[in-house]
Amino acid sequence: MSDTAPRPTLEAVAARAGVSRATASRVVNGGDGVREPLVARVRKAVDELGYVPNQAARSLVTRRHDAVAVVIAEPETRVFADPFFALQLRGISKELTAHDNQLVLLLIEGRDDHARVGRYLAGGHVDGALVFSLHLDDPLPGLIQHAGVPTVFGGRPGWSDGKGGPVYVDCDNRDGARTAVRHLVGLGRSRVAHITGPLDQTSAADRLDGFRDVMTDVDPRLIVESDFTPAGGEQAMRELLDRRPDLDAVFAANDLSAAGALRVLRERGRRVPEDVAVIGFDDVGPVAEQTDPPLTTVRQDIEEMGRLMARLLLGRLDHRGGGETAGNLVSTENLRIVGTGENSEGAPSGVVLPTTLVRRASA
Amino acid sequence: MSDTAPRPTLEAVAARAGVSRATASRVVNGGDGVREPLVARVRKAVDELGYVPNQAARSLVTRRHDAVAVVIAEPETRVFADPFFALQLRGISKELTAHDNQLVLLLIEGRDDHARVGRYLAGGHVDGALVFSLHLDDPLPGLIQHAGVPTVFGGRPGWSDGKGGPVYVDCDNRDGARTAVRHLVGLGRSRVAHITGPLDQTSAADRLDGFRDVMTDVDPRLIVESDFTPAGGEQAMRELLDRRPDLDAVFAANDLSAAGALRVLRERGRRVPEDVAVIGFDDVGPVAEQTDPPLTTVRQDIEEMGRLMARLLLGRLDHRGGGETAGNLVSTENLRIVGTGENSEGAPSGVVLPTTLVRRASA
DNA sequence: GCACGGGGAGAGAGCGCTCTGGCATCAGGA
DNA sequence: TCCTGATGCCAGAGCGCTCTCTCCCCGTGC
Numbered sequence: 001m002s003d004t005a006p007r008p009t010l011e012a013v014a015a016r017a018g019v020s021r022a023t024a025s026r027v028v029n030g031g032d033g034v035r036e037p038l039v040a041r042v043r044k045a046v047d048e049l050g051y052v053p054n055q056a057a058r059s060l061v062t063r064r065h066d067a068v069a070v071v072i073a074e075p076e077t078r079v080f081a082d083p084f085f086a087l088q089l090r091g092i093s094k095e096l097t098a099h100d101n102q103l104v105l106l107l108i109e110g111r112d113d114h115a116r117v118g119r120y121l122a123g124g125h126v127d128g129a130l131v132f133s134l135h136l137d138d139p140l141p142g143l144i145q146h147a148g149v150p151t152v153f154g155g156r157p158g159w160s161d162g163k164g165g166p167v168y169v170d171c172d173n174r175d176g177a178r179t180a181v182r183h184l185v186g187l188g189r190s191r192v193a194h195i196t197g198p199l200d201q202t203s204a205a206d207r208l209d210g211f212r213d214v215m216t217d218v219d220p221r222l223i224v225e226s227d228f229t230p231a232g233g234e235q236a237m238r239e240l241l242d243r244r245p246d247l248d249a250v251f252a253a254n255d256l257s258a259a260g261a262l263r264v265l266r267e268r269g270r271r272v273p274e275d276v277a278v279i280g281f282d283d284v285g286p287v288a289e290q291t292d293p294p295l296t297t298v299r300q301d302i303e304e305m306g307r308l309m310a311r312l313l314l315g316r317l318d319h320r321g322g323g324e325t326a327g328n329l330v331s332t333e334n335l336r337i338v339g340t341g342e343n344s345e346g347a348p349s350g351v352v353l354p355t356t357l358v359r360r361a362s363a
Numbered sequence: 364m365s366d367t368a369p370r371p372t373l374e375a376v377a378a379r380a381g382v383s384r385a386t387a388s389r390v391v392n393g394g395d396g397v398r399e400p401l402v403a404r405v406r407k408a409v410d411e412l413g414y415v416p417n418q419a420a421r422s423l424v425t426r427r428h429d430a431v432a433v434v435i436a437e438p439e440t441r442v443f444a445d446p447f448f449a450l451q452l453r454g455i456s457k458e459l460t461a462h463d464n465q466l467v468l469l470l471i472e473g474r475d476d477h478a479r480v481g482r483y484l485a486g487g488h489v490d491g492a493l494v495f496s497l498h499l500d501d502p503l504p505g506l507i508q509h510a511g512v513p514t515v516f517g518g519r520p521g522w523s524d525g526k527g528g529p530v531y532v533d534c535d536n537r538d539g540a541r542t543a544v545r546h547l548v549g550l551g552r553s554r555v556a557h558i559t560g561p562l563d564q565t566s567a568a569d570r571l572d573g574f575r576d577v578m579t580d581v582d583p584r585l586i587v588e589s590d591f592t593p594a595g596g597e598q599a600m601r602e603l604l605d606r607r608p609d610l611d612a613v614f615a616a617n618d619l620s621a622a623g624a625l626r627v628l629r630e631r632g633r634r635v636p637e638d639v640a641v642i643g644f645d646d647v648g649p650v651a652e653q654t655d656p657p658l659t660t661v662r663q664d665i666e667e668m669g670r671l672m673a674r675l676l677l678g679r680l681d682h683r684g685g686g687e688t689a690g691n692l693v694s695t696e697n698l699r700i701v702g703t704g705e706n707s708e709g710a711p712s713g714v715v716l717p718t719t720l721v722r723r724a725s726a
Numbered sequence: 727g728c729a730c731g732g733g734g735a736g737a738g739a740g741c742g743c744t745c746t747g748g749c750a751t752c753a754g755g756a
Numbered sequence: 757t758c759c760t761g762a763t764g765c766c767a768g769a770g771c772g773c774t775c776t777c778t779c780c781c782c783g784t785g786c
Contacts, residue, residue: 021773025773052487056420057773059741102467105456107460124370125465230649230652266655289593372742372743374743382765382766383765384743385767386766397765401764416743422771
């Protein structure tokens with residue numbers, strides 16, 4: 001059982017088909033420049049022997065791996081409480097498998113993991129990397145740049161690489177926040193509070209900016225920095241109610257913290273949305289639909305963002321295949337392309353997807 | 364940027380250290396049989412050049428990949444709504460990285476994906492596989508067995524491979540269910556209902572068995588088959604209330620469906636736990652803690668199960684390293700080992716972890 | 727009819743590594 | 757002193773594949 005029959009080699013296929021190894025290789029890799037009868041013979045031999053190319057041998061010479069690393073930095077345990085990453089992973093996986101690429105998952109839990117991941121990427125095991133949830137002080141971008149691995153970031157990074165900017169995919173956080181807050185204002189609410197995410201992440205900072213765009217001259221006591229978790233949302237909500245018992249709306253920076261806020265509101269006897277209207281951000285199904293009342297929230301197409309990241313990365317890897325640009329990589333309808341053409345391949349440095357407000361019962 | 368300096372080879376390291384490639388290789392791989400001064404010189408050269416072994420070249424000759432596939436079969440969209448898999452992934456990732464193994468994630472979404480995964484596993488890209496959430500009719504086990512890849516299953520598979528049984532890790536579903544139901548009975552409830560999971564999965568079937576162990580002669584109308592989702596839980600709860608409006612307790616086969624049931628109960632004006640006591644299963648934090656009221660549930664250490672799966676698999680891969688058995692692979696305290704010694708390596712065919720009841724407010 | 731060109735196939739070199747012999751070198755016993 | 761047996765290192769083969777280079781064969785043009 002542990003010793004299965006040795007796998008057939010290309011040599012064996014060639015012998016069976018009565019051709020040279022080179023011809024067999026050509027057929028296996030697409031069959032250009034080989035005449036039909038030989039192609040058929042080789043194909044037949046491949047099927048009969050159950051030949052599968054040895055990826056290690058192939059990589060050794062081509063220096064390609066057809067594998068992409070997905071790096072998720074997870075300083076806290078947050079990642080896995082939030083379906084957000086799971087959805088992105090799904091989008092990524094779909095796109096990668098559609099292009100015969102493998103997904104190597106690298107989870108960063110502790111400080112030394114950064115070094116490990118850096119070493120892995122530098123080791124040239126993968127052709128590229130998709131990197132998530134960076135904080136501003138994260139050492140990872142430096143390691144990646146040093147490793148020289150083509151990378152696409154999930155969420156706008158808060159720094160520049162001096163070459164036209166890192167390539168990333170994000171949703172329009174600021175505009176989404178504006179839409180949410182405008183909706184609250186349109187409901188006649190004037191004392192709108194904001195529970196932020198960790199402000200060292202651009203998504204949280206951008207949402208705060210959007211909030212401020214609409215709520216100019218807001219009472220600073222109506223803004224509490226939190227951490228995207230339900231528990232953090234609870235705590236922030238308590239603080240807000242203590243500071244400004246008269247608040248009549250809350251915009252939480254994500255659904256998870258909105259769920260925490262809802263619980264505290266109920267606990268304190270505030271009716272939602274009658275007394276306090278609540279809006280979240282993300283629209284991650286299991287959370288937003290299951291709260292009481294169901295959460296009005298800003299929707300971003302998370303899975304699509306994952307898919308887009310993968311597509312963008314694969315496009316960059318294909319530069320040998322000749323100049324793909326954003327235009328044919330991604331359907332440009334409905335999305336904004338930022339900083340086009342600065343970097344060497346003429347690819348966009350950022351792709352920003354629109355958001356939509358999903359009305360449920362909480363606002 | 365796309366063309367970085369060529370990575371240093373072992374040859375370069377050897378040259379710099381003034382030794383042969385073979386000696387350099389020995390040092391890189393542990394350094395046995397090389398005298399100290401040479402070891403130091405090689406190490407120094409490695410550091411100075413920033414040498415990282417080329418995994419492809421290494422795999423080509425060793426036939427090892429130091430990579431493990433994690434296969435998640437996800438016929439519905441369920442996987443990603445449920446933090447369950449995320450937690451297992453985390454445990455697996457920790458254990459794998461601790462042993463310098465990579466995690467290749469294979470998601471199965473549609474029917475043809477089975478073939479793709481089967482081909483990948485047969486292609487010898489990974490040393491082993493961890494496989495999840497199999498349904499009884501799943502073609503995957505057959506493909507895996509055919510591919511001859513060492514595999515550990517998450518959750519007891521519902522079939523046998525005729526060699527002492529497939530190796531798996533599971534929690535004691537049946538006993539957990541018994542504990543839950545006994546707790547409800549101990550609370551004075553006599554009309555206990557059960558919302559099952561999909562009964563083609565052993566976890567759901569085992570929990571039902573445990574329910575029946577305690578509720579002998581139960582009214583069949585008190586049992587509704589569901590699907591582990593919140594929406595399914597809602598529907599099941601409605602059906603139960605219609606059939607038996609007098610029910611006074613519900614044991615849901617997982618937390619997600621319990622959350623759905625709670626919502627319906629509230630909607631129908633039943634107080635929890637006063638009118639109806641509710642218990643879930645899994646104790647996945649974000650769900651169980653965030654329901655209203657917080658959910659009493661059966662806890663299984665999901666992350667530890669993941670870790671155990673990885674450890675078990677790595678142990679099986681290490682048979683060349685000389686007969687590891689369950690005893691030193693896993694701490695045997697608190698866990699049950701099933702069907703020991705039937706298969707060739709004397710490894711356990713199943714490892715079953717205990718569950719504990721976590722009391723919160725719902726029962 | 728002969729030179730020439732182009733396309734299709736094969737031979738062979740290597741990708742970077744591990745690992746098996748085999749050859750020194752040195753210690754210890756006769 | 758010579759032989760034996762470790763011990764430590766090197767030389768070289770080869771893992772399975774791709775890809776260039778070369779050769780051959782056939783069709784074409786003058």
